[in-house]
Every structure is written in C-alpha cells, then in structure tokens.
Amino acid sequence: MEVTGKVKTVLEQQTFGSGFTKREVVVTTDEQYPQHLLIEFVQDKVALLSDLSVDDKVKISINLRGREWQAPDGTIKYFNSIQGWRLEKLGDSPSGIQDTPPPYEQFGGKDLAPPNEEMDDLPF
Template sequence: MEVIGKIKIINETQTFGSNGFRKRELVVTTDEQYPQMILIEFIQDKCDLLNSFQVGQDVKVSINLRGREWINPEGVAKYFNSIQGWRIESLQQAAAGQNVPPVDQFQPAPDLTDNEPDDLPF
C-alpha cells in the first residue's frame, strides 16, 4: 500500500529498551477533499530512510498495516493497529525521472508501404 502527501512532521529517532529498539515517526498530510494526517512509523534500520527528507516535501510512502492483540490484566483482549513505512520516495525526483522528449524529437515510423513481398502465411 502507499500513502501520498506532504510531510508535516519528521520526529527524531527514539530508542527503547536494553536491546536498542529504534522507532522514528513521520506525519504525512494527504491531498484530498478532506486531508488526513497519517502517522507512519519507521522502525530499526528503516529509521535512516528519513534522513534525506524535509518538512514540506511531497512524498510517496510504501507502508504495511500491522495489528496486534494485547490481553490486559483483567483478561480482556485489546487490539492495536500501526502503519509501518518501509520505503519513501520524493515525488519531485520521481517526476523528474519520467521526462518524455517533446513530440518533435520522436523518429517517424519506417515506411512499410514499399513493394516487398509479404512472407506471412496468411
């Protein structure tokens, strides 16, 4: 899945526990009739993907939806969802890489009307 929008917030990397679990949060505002502010988590080595991005950039973020169950002390199940990012691309760079030459730079198709024999069996 993908989320496309403008970066609103890039938080610093947080480290948790003795094993050094790392998490970094990104908020992307979608460009829709009713814009949504989507919190996306990048974990472990994916935290470093955000280093070259800045607030205000238009991006496309590839995400996975994650869900987990937690049983509270009273024995009641609670469910939590998270959105984890695993790739992020600048839309300006992607658009620049898709340049199409102007129409006058295309080569015309070869003339196929010359009187060569047709060797097709039908």
Template structure:
C-alpha cells in the same frame, strides 16, 4: 500499499529497551478533498531512511499495516493497529520536472566571426 502526501512532521529517532529497538515517526498530509494526517512509523534500520527528507516535501511511502492483540491485567482483550513504512521516495511537484529551456541571448551578445570565407562549400539546404 502506499501513502502519498506532503511531509508535515518528522520525529527524532527513539530507542526503547535493553535491545535498543529504534522507532521514528513521520506524518504525511494527503492531498484529497478531506486531507488526512497519516502517521507512519519506521523501525530499526529503516529509521535512517528519513534522514534525507524534510517538512513540506512531497513523498510516496510504501507501507505495511500491522495489527496485534493484547490482553490487559484485567483480562480484557485490546487490539492495536500501526502503519509501518519500509520505503520512502521523493515526488516532484506537478510541473516541477518540466523546466522551460533557457532563454536565447540577443544576437548582439555574440562577437562577429572574423574568419569567414565565402569560397567554402555550404551544404545547408536553404
């Protein structure tokens, strides 16, 4: 599955427990009629994937949905979901990949040729 949108926030890497479990969160705002702010977590070595991205950037994140069950001390069963990212790539804004060619400089910006010979064969078709 994938989530696309504009980066709203990138959190710092958090470390938990004696084993050094790492987690980093990113929030992406989708571009639709009712924009959604989707929080995606990257864990362990995937945390470093967020280093090259910034707020305002358009991205596509490949995700997995995770669900787990937990029984609290009172014996009640609770269910939790998380969205875990495993790849992120930058998207180009609409039209950003298509650049206009550079403008042609005016003719007077060039020096006239000094070594022109009218005796040379011209193979141009016009």
C-alpha cells in the same frame, strides 16, 4: 500499499532498552478530506527519514500492522500501526508528468474520451 502526501512533521528517533529503534513521520494526504497519518519506520528503515524535511512531497510504501493485547483484567484490546518500508521524494513534475490525468476538455471537448480509450455506449 502506498501513501502519498506532504510531510507535516518528522519526529525524533527513539531507541528502547532492547536496542529497538524507530522514527515516525506525519504525512498529510492530498485528497478532498486530508488525513494526517503517523507512519513509523523501524530498525534499519529509520535511515530513510534522514534527508526528509517538512513540506516534502513523498510516496511511502507501507504495511498495516495489528496486535492483540490482553490487559491484566482480562480485557482484550487491539492496536494498529502503519509501518513504512520505502520512501520516495516526489518533485513538482519537472518532466511534465502529472499525478492526475488531464481533463477531457484538453482532448477537444467534454464528450470525447482521451486517446487510446474506446468509446462504450453500454449503459452500465
């Protein structure tokens, strides 16, 4: 899976007694209802965040992780996390590559399909 958005904050690296290290980044998605996602990078993947700055546009490859935990009173709880494993900084499309397809109007009118798409008159 992938997440794209703008870096809101990069948190400090944490190292735990067992030698386990992690660092987290908050990414704000670019959609109608933006989401603020906390994505963690662990062990050797922590280095991927070293050149990251607030407001950088990024695409992050992620895995969803889930754990079950039993409390001392016997209650079962579940925890989820988002773990990043690849990070790509996105530019402001200097080569003209667009994130979304151009509107149909650019192809001559609202009733025309973009090139290389067949017209389909089926109602479904």
